[in-house]
Amino acid sequence: MPQAVAGPEIERLIQLLARMPGLGPRSARRAALQLIKKRDTLLAPLGEAMRVAAERIVVCRECGNVDTCDPCTICRDSARDRSLLVVVEDVSDLWALERSGAVQARYHVLGGVLSALDGVRPEHLSIARLVERAADPAVTEVILALNATVDGQTTAHYVTEAMSHLGRRITRLAHGVPVGGELDYLDEGTLSAAIRSRTAF
Numbered sequence: 001m002p003q004a005v006a007g008p009e010i011e012r013l014i015q016l017l018a019r020m021p022g023l024g025p026r027s028a029r030r031a032a033l034q035l036i037k038k039r040d041t042l043l044a045p046l047g048e049a050m051r052v053a054a055e056r057i058v059v060c061r062e063c064g065n066v067d068t069c070d071p072c073t074i075c076r077d078s079a080r081d082r083s084l085l086v087v088v089e090d091v092s093d094l095w096a097l098e099r100s101g102a103v104q105a106r107y108h109v110l111g112g113v114l115s116a117l118d119g120v121r122p123e124h125l126s127i128a129r130l131v132e133r134a135a136d137p138a139v140t141e142v143i144l145a146l147n148a149t150v151d152g153q154t155t156a157h158y159v160t161e162a163m164s165h166l167g168r169r170i171t172r173l174a175h176g177v178p179v180g181g182e183l184d185y186l187d188e189g190t191l192s193a194a195i196r197s198r199t200a201f
């Protein structure tokens, strides 16, 4: 355990920041220092934004997105194409697709992928709810925007099977998504192209 360089309040800030993905203890110290230096313009507003988020954030019961309202802003948006349902693994993938602006549809967040190794089984994911939503007569196509990993593809097959009786067109992202690739790391252009040239699953 390295020796503390600051009081417990600052140490706690550093320790919490170090839990963020991509931030190790070193970067966390740098981030903490930056926050402290910009106390009025960054630290205080960030603290307030986090307090509000912690109080108001809910998971959308419709699609699994996170927002401050339920149904979420996307589910409430009447301008979206109701015939398309885009299935994603995680909220980060939903956000990545929204950033790409490739599709004006509604989403369904599975909350993970099937994994024999990690013991993730169908009942742990939002698959039953997806089948329910896909059964809506307004839905004609389900786009499986899952990561091109082994588990992502296993999940795609399982979900396709679970929806087969509905007779919906089921498509998946096309080229541009590298094998083993995660959507959140793709640039918007690649994601956009992958949605546009989706193929039947």
Ligand code: ZN
Pocket: 060, 061, 062, 063, 064, 065, 071, 072, 073, 074, 075
């Ligand atoms: Zn929603």
